[in-house]
Every structure is written in structure tokens, then in C-alpha cells.
Amino acid sequence: MDASNAPAPRRLFAILALALALGLPGCKNAGGSGNAARVVTLPGESLNESGPQWVVRTQPSAKVAIVFVHGLFGDTVRTWTNGKGERFFDFVAKHPDIAGKVEIFAFGYPSSMFASGSFDIQASAKALHEMLKHHGVLTYEKIVFVGHSMGGLVVMRELLMNRDLPSEVPVIVLIATPQEGAEIARIADHIARNPALSQLKPADRNDLLKILNDDWRAWPERPRVRCAYENRSTRGVMIVKWSSGTRFCDEPPVEVSADHIDIVKPDGPNHLAVVTVTNALRELVLDPALEPRLEMPALKEEGDHLVLELDRLNVSAPVINSGGKPVRFSAVDASHDALVLGPRHPLELPPGSRDNIWVLLTDPAIQAEYQFKLRTSIRPDRIVKVRIPDVRRLQAHQQQLMQGAVAAVLQHVSDPGNAAPWRLAPPEDAGIPDAIVQAVHDYVARDNPDAPESARWIIAADILNELNWHALAARSLQRAEQAGPEWVSQQGVQRLAAITASLSGERRIFASMETPMLDEAQLAAVHQREGLAAATVPETPLLARRLQEIPALRFYGLSLEGDLQQARGDKDGARAAYQDAAVIRPSPSISARLTATGGWRSTSPAIGADPTTMGPLGDLRTSPAATAPTVPQQRVIEVRELAPLDANRASREAPVDPRAVIVQPSTIGR
Structure with missing residues (x-):
């Protein structure tokens, strides 16, 4: 019969016998201070004389580290x-399914029963973490902890204090760990004052174990727990009972025919404590089916880098996790600001799932090759070269996008449910331009079902810029920021925003950051490249007419009409359309196109027909040759930040002579 189950008189006798057997001091020492504590050890144990150390290393270095933590x-x-000098470590490391795949680190701390000589659990956990860092254990891909007795509690506290570790810690093994307290603590607590022992009281009398229990149970990301427990008493006392040694186990615990000391002194590889550890390693760590494995069928291996070929302006390259562990990946460090990438921040891919690397090229005419870095949680960064085998194919895709967007907008404005009320709506109705932006976005979403929402708005903004509807492109970029602020911070989107802002006259597009502006040389280069791609779309003439019938969209219809006439070689027709558009909404883009087609002309005798010259931002100023009486007083119009289209004043007041207009960005919010 165990002492713990004996009647009170016999139990007291067993306790006293245990104290005598352990050599615990029950009275003053004969020749010394009455308060001095003697060094006491359990049978088969001695003082800890060796520090933390690697006990098994491999060549080449393994990816898995096992950390053994001893008890009191x-x-x-x-x-x-x-007793034969055979070590638990070696039985594990030599298992045929494990050999060469793990390295083993043994942690030790002062655990002799001095009155003030032992660490408590919290201090031991802190010391363990510092040693793991010092010896490089935390750099391993996977870490497995094996804790004996109090060592198991030290491991649990270490993980609770460092909750970023469990992604690398799939399992811990607790061997004879008092998860509800230990009977020996009640005995020793009466004999030696030791903070480690006081923490091993039954849980209902111990705050630390209660907190440990609550924290561990409430932690959803905790590692799995495998357990082994003793079934023999130590000197008549069952140190860790079954109920205490199995509380946190996730699998049925393993009963080992040994006492509290011999349970971690195995006699061979088939000892059940060893088998518990090796099974945990084989099933939860080293199983090939558990390894993270990425498949990227669109990326081709080429030497030390990968290659992604573009045959369209935006590509979603699949990333598939065919392994058994989550993988994080991101696309970073674009080589050119014409390249927009996603995801920018690490995206976790659960086992058996797929997502995409997203690549958008905002200007296919710049160069034939770009590159970025593919960053994953399972291997070093790899360079991905983005190649354009045929620029003409990208240009064809650009034209396809343009044609699809024109058709989508035409369908929207031709819908009787929209057209009738929109024709009666005031010019400053901001909801109508927003509906046009939404129509382009919805077309992009149908064309790119795998693209993230922010990416769709960015593509829509690029299309709207190609249509020379720069104010609408600014609205689309705002929506991109709302859907994903991290997208608009990258250089490719900032470049797109700079072009949009400089051509529309909007000073600020994004709420979370300043909008860059092009300098004079950059703006001049962009003006030279402003395309007339929409003019080649068959539906464009009808769309231009329909837009001009809607007061809130008349500006965009006139801009489109001017591009059509210019593409046909009718400079006078283009100039007239641009001039009417400039009356409604002056902008650097309209000013530049008006100048390119002959500048402002008027039938008014008071004004004459002198040509205009352009200022640095495309603002219209009078020719130096003009005489004072023919030039109206200059008027400064500030283009505000995505203000409602109240500049469409043609139906309410006399037209403004664009020669008298200086277009400048608003100073509001600077």
C-alpha cells in the first residue's frame, strides 16, 4: 500500500521514514547554525554539476531540435x-526513423534542495528561454520539448511567456509532470523551505498551478501534448499520481512501469518513455506528409531564380500549399515602379489551400524584364524574373481592357433606369461619376476573379487613366486605399497616383499619405505619351455622345470626343471639344491636349483668336503677343481634392475663357 493511501498513523510513520531515508534535516546541525539547510537529494540523484549543453549534433545540421528539461x-x-551509462537522448537519436534528423539540447538549472538555492518555475522558464537563444536553439525550423517532473511545468511556462514559438513547436512531451501538484511537495514543504517545492502543492492550494492551468487551457494555439506517467511509488510515496500526470494530455497517456526517478532512465529503445517521445516525433514532426510544400506552376525554374512570363498586364500566379503545415509567403522588392505586387505582407496559406501572387504592370513599354523577391517561411528569398516575351501581346491586352471598360460604361449609361434620371440630375451630382468608376471596377472583377479587391481598383484606375478620365482614376485609387492601405504604399501605385494627380490637378488622393506630383520634365513626358487608345474602340463614338447628354458626365464625353476627333486628324473638331471640356473642368491634361490642337479660339471680337502657351503644369495663359484689351483679367481656379463636379457651370453662367484660367492644385490640406 502506498503511504498516500495509508491510515493516518501509518501515513505519518511513512512520512517520517521517507524524511529519514532522504536524509532531510529535522533538527539543528550538531556543529553549525540551526538555520543552515543541508543539501538533500532523492535516491539515485545528485547535485546538478553540468550546465546546459548540446548532447547530440549532426552533420549536416538537422532542422529539428529536441530540448530535454529535467525536474527537481x-x-x-x-x-x-x-546505471549502464546509456542515455535517453541516444535511444531517441538512434531510432531508424529519426537518426540524422534531430539534434538534442539538454537544459539544466540548480535544483538541489537548498533553502534558497533553487529557481522557481517562472525563473527557470526565463533562464531556459535565454539559454535557447544563446545556444541557437530558436533558429531551428521545429523544436520539441521533453520535460520530466517540474521540467514539464518549466516548459509550459516558457511557451506561455513566448507565445510566438508554437508555430515552431508542434508538440511537447510531459513525463511524470505534476500537472495538479505533487505529493512529495507536501512532505518536503514541512522540512525544507524551497520556492520550487512550494509551487508543487495540489492545484487547489497553489496559485501558480491554477494560473498555469487557466492560461494553458485558454490558449487556442498551444502545442499538442503527449504524456507518460509512473505506476510505481518512490520509497513508498507515489510522487505523481495518474490524475496529476495526465491532465493536459491530448492523447491517451502512456503508463510506464517505473518510479518517478527511473522513468527517465530507460534500459533500451523499447522503454515506453522513449517510445512516447519517438512516436510523437514520427507522427507530429517528421512525417513527410506534414512538411510544408509549395507548388507554383506558373513559375519556371531557371538556374538559381524563377521566371514568370507575362502575356497580359495583370497575372495571378497560383501558390498551392500541398503539404501539411501552414506556409507564409509575400512578393517584395519590385525592381521598377511600373511593377505592382501582392501580397506585400506575409500571407498565411493553410495546408491544402491555394492563393496567388499578383503582378500588375502599369506600363508595358518601359522594359522587357523586371524582377522581384518571393519570400516564404520555408526557404530563403528567391528572385523571380518577370519577362515579357512579346510586348505586342501586352498592348493587345491593354486594348482588350479598354474595349471591355468602354462597353461596360456604355451599357451603364444606356440603361433606361440610369439614363433617364441622370439626364435630369444636376452637374454637381457626385454619385453619377462614382457609378461610372464602379462599372469599370465591376468589369475588371469579372475579368480578374482571382485578383484582390485593392488590385481590382488599381487596374480600374489604370484603365481610367488610359481613357484620359484622370479625375475618375483618382476616385478609383481612393477606393483601392479603402480596400487595402498596404497596397497603395508601394512604389508602383505611388507612380500611378503621381500621374493621376498631375494630370487631373488633384493635390491629394490618399487619406493615409501624401500624393507625389510629377516634376516639369516628368509631366512633359507623360503629356507626350497621353494616348488615344479609346478612339480605336468601335463603341467610343456612341459612348461620347451618351456621356455628353448627362450633365454630370458631359466633361468626360467631351474629353472622349476630342480624342476621337484628334485620332481622325480633325484638329479643329478636337480643339472645340477640348475647349468645351476646359470650360467645364480645367485640368492639366485638358489644357495640354487643347494646346496640342491649336489652343483656345473664340468668335468674340473682344477676345480674338490668339494662340495660347502652356505653363509648367499645363495651365493656360495668354500669349505674350496679345494686347492688353483682348485679354480678360486672369482668374485662378483651384482644383480641389476630388470635389463634386460643380465646375460644370456651363448651364448656369457665362463660359470662362480658358486663356484667363490658371490651373493650379488646391492648397487646401497642405
């Missing part, structure tokens, strides 16, 4: 060594 009265190495 233990030693870094001797705790795990039997």
Missing part, C-alpha cells in the same frame, strides 16, 4: 542516464 533534484545529463 535532477542533473542536466545524469537525470537521463541509466
